[in-house]
Amino acid sequence: MKKQNLDLMQFYEGYVRNYRRLNLSSEHNRSMFTKREVDYFANVGEYLGFYTFVEDSKYDRLKGRSRPMDLSWWKWDQRKDKVNYLYLALHLERESLPNKDLETIEKLFSETEDGYVPHNVIGIQYIETLEKITVLNEVIKRKNKLQQSNVLMIYRCYDSMGSIERVEAYYFNSSGLKESRKAIAKVDETGHWFMSFEEEWLDKQS
Known part of the structure; x- marks a missing residue:
């Protein structure tokens, strides 16, 4: 089926x-951040008409076993198939630990059964330094030449100089990197996290 x-x-x-609507405060632990962000994308998928599942699974041929997906969106249309989902519309992984960056990519691009190859992929990954992005993006481009998904990688990195998080997104298709955009994450005066696009945030600082 065409992607x-x-x-x-x-x-x-x-x-x-x-x-800001996720209502995440500086008091919340990383598990709550993962839960709220995964739930956010689960709701988006449902609004778009997909069947969404948290902690779904797909078979990994290299591992020889099923592995969990943090979130999946499945396309259902009984007019075309009364038994099976038509395709896996989205596989999302969200990881707070920087040392699991390559493992996150491996999950998103694992060799699997035909019906489990995602048409779209989202990865949300914390990293220790922004310099790591170049290395990780090269891995993604190489793996996606085979998988040929529509890919969004969101990297989050703490900037100790400004008490903010740098949030950088990179969009890929099967041909390679197509677009990128940067944002800032910061705790507001009430102790809650919000995000703003970098250009909008810098404009307010001037």
């Missing part, structure tokens, strides 16, 4: 602009 590509950069824009 059904979603406008993943538009999803990134929604993620940034709606982040």
Whole structure:
């Protein structure tokens, strides 16, 4: 089946602009951040008419076993198939530990059964330094030449100089990197996290 590509950069824009609505405070632990962000994308998928599942699984041929997906969106249309989902519309992984960056990519691009190859992929990954992005993006481009998904990778990195997080998004298709956009995450005066696109945030600082 021809890949059904979603406008993943538009999803990134929604993620940034709606982040304050997740009601995440400086008191929350990383598990709560993961839960709220995964739930956010689960809700987006449902609004778009997909069947969404948290902690779904797909078979990994190299591992020889099923592995969990943090979130999946499945396309259902009984007019075309009364038994099976038509395709895996989205596989999302969200990881807080920087040392699991390559493992996150491996999950998103694992060799699997035909019906489990995602048409779209979103990865949200914390990293220790922004310099690591170049290395990780090269891995993604190499793996996606085979998988040929529509890919959005969101990297989050703490900037100790400014007490902010740098949030950088990179959009890929099967041909390679197509677009990128940067944002800032910061705790507001009430102790809650919000995001703003870098150019908008810098404009307010001047």
